[in-house]
Amino acid sequence: MEPVCLAAHDLACRRGDRILFRGVSLRVEAGGALHLAGPNGIGKSSLIRILAGLMRPYAGHVTRQGGVALIDERLALDGHQPLGRALGFWRAIDGTLAGQGDPFGLEDLFDVPVRYLSTGQKKRAGLARLAASGAPVWLLDEPLNGLDTGWALRAQEAIEAHRAGGGLVVIASHQPLGLAGIRTLVMADHVPPPHEDEEEEEDAA
Numbered sequence: 602m603e604p605v606c607l608a609a610h611d612l613a614c615r616r617g618d619r620i621l622f623r624g625v626s627l628r629v630e631a632g633g634a635l636h637l638a639g640p641n642g643i644g645k646s647s648l649i650r651i652l653a654g655l656m657r658p659y660a661g662h663v664t665r666q667g668g669v670a671l672i673d674e675r676l677a678l679d680g681h682q683p684l685g686r687a688l689g690f691w692r693a694i695d696g697t698l699a700g701q702g703d704p705f706g707l708e709d710l711f712d713v714p715v716r717y718l719s720t721g722q723k724k725r726a727g728l729a730r731l732a733a734s735g736a737p738v739w740l741l742d743e744p745l746n747g748l749d750t751g752w753a754l755r756a757q758e759a760i761e762a763h764r765a766g767g768g769l770v771v772i773a774s775h776q777p778l779g780l781a782g783i784r785t786l787v788m789a790d791h792v793p794p795p796h797e798d799e800e801e802e803e804d805a806a
């Protein structure tokens with residue numbers, strides 16, 4: 602079995618003229634879970650994008666072992682396709698097989714165009730695509746947003762099953778999470794003091 606691990610060393614993130622965070626190091630092994638916690642705008646989504654390799658860090662580096670799957674507020678499914686075909690498109694690209702059951706209760710919606718799905722149904726569709734991707738490293742940006750209580754529990758059960766199967770998860774969430782042994786990265790601990798940005802500009806000049 603291929604090794605599965607996500608690690609980051611001394612990451613800093615700059616957006617516009619602001620350093621959002623610095624000194625973020627983390628390591629999540631197979632079966633592990635890490636919660637990114639902090640208020641709106643602190644940089645959780647930015648960190649997830651850096652971990653996914655979609656954004657370059659201002660400093661530091663990330664190492665990934667194992668394929669990565671991401672969900673965030675952008676639903677990567679064609680809104681004009683019926684849900685069944687939209688999910689099938691990705692199954693063909695990801696090279697995964699159909700017939701993994703219907704853990705997100707979508708079968709009755711397969712003929713409905715993706716754009717007509719409700720917020721929670723869209724979120725379930727995103728989770729179904731993620732689960733079908735076969736990638737061991739899950740990066741989840743607010744995965745429970747829009748889900749009712751029952752589906753939020755089912756989503757967390759799917760995350761636990763993924764971990765039990767040797768996957769790992771990093772989750773940015775404002776919702777309480779009931780995942781066994783999950784660690785928390787408090788983003789507020791990594792916000793630079795005010796005016797540090799300007800000092801940095803002077804150093805660079």
Ligand SMILES: Nc1ncnc2c1ncn2[C@@H]1O[C@H](COP(=O)(O)OP(=O)(O)OP(=O)(O)O)[C@@H](O)[C@H]1O
Nearest residue numbers: 616617621639640641642643644645646647648773
């Ligand atoms: N392209 C950009 N250019 C400049 N600033 C940006 C850009 N994208 C995001 N930001 C800023 O970076 C900060 C962090 O945004 P981010 O989305 O990472 O926060 P977050 O912790 O995920 O917030 P939330 O809890 O609201 O989802 C915000 O102040 C945001 O306005």
